[in-house]
Amino acid sequence: MKTIIIPTDFSENASVAVNLALRINQETACRFVFVNVSQPEISVTLTGKQHSDAIDAFVVSKEKELKEYTEKLGVTALPKREILYVVRTSPLVSESLCEVAKQQKADLIIMGTRGSSGMKKVFFGSNASNTIQNSEIPVMAVPSGYQSTAIEYIALATDLVNAEKKIEKVMELARIFDANLQLVHVYPNYPEMVKLDTFNNQKFIEDLKEKLSYNRLELHFQHTNSENDIHGGLKEFARVYKPDMIVMFTHKRSFWDKIFDGSRTEEVVYTTNIPLLAIKA
Secondary structure (H helix, E strand, O other), X not given: OEEEEEEOOOOHHHHHHHHHHHHHHHHOOEEEEEEEEEOOOOOOOOOHHHHHHHHHHHHHHHHHHHHHHHHHOOHHHOOHHHXXXXXXXXXXXXXXXXXXXXXXXXXXXXXXXXXXXXXXXXXXXXXXXXXXXXXXXOEEEEOOOOXXXXXXXXXXXXXXXXXXXXXXXXXXXXXXXXXXXXXXXXEOOOOOOOOHHHOOHHHHHHHHHHHHOOOOEEEEEEEOOOOOOHHHHHHHHHHHHOOOEEEEEEOOOOHHHHHHOOOHHHHHHHHOOOOEEEEEO
């Protein structure tokens, strides 16, 4: 049974993440951990037991709100042993989610990319991208307004280097949905890790099918007008081929990378209209 962390701020967009989690549960048994991370507004004049009691009351209130929220979405129809509610009082959303995921030995985090603040990218979007960067387990970011549909095509961005190891991490999801896995190499790149003019496409894909014992594999090459435009290439691929989900592998970035070079995964988080699954490389 898979354990899925589902953070929510009770917004409409957070509910699309719940709907997708329920869709996954239809294909394979899941245990849901609903998490609300909030910072209570407590008077600074309260001290000692009064302060502690105020926090306890806040947590109880949020737990009640969580249960009512999930009940409206039909989650409570699942066996009670498969649902857990967690409330964290902290301003650090991403860190709190990763901590809960570790404690619960979770397999996946599913979250929306926009929240109730109305600030879109700035608020819940930043929490999603921060969680993607910090999480040791895969994070599925679900865009605002997403309508949960059958997952028939999953696009995986690949540089064609050590592709087999990365594909293996996606195979379980592909098998759950019996989906076609579309390997997408965006080019030109600098430096290019493979020589595309001599690359044997057919042998590459046939070897993978045999090694992975999975025939629903495709290989696509997506050209862009500028080098290293992974974001633009995936966006164009999604426009033409309309996959139901995009998968990307993330790499830990240095302090200076974060300042001078935006994350490709974060760019896709903010612009895609289909779910993005981010996996730590």
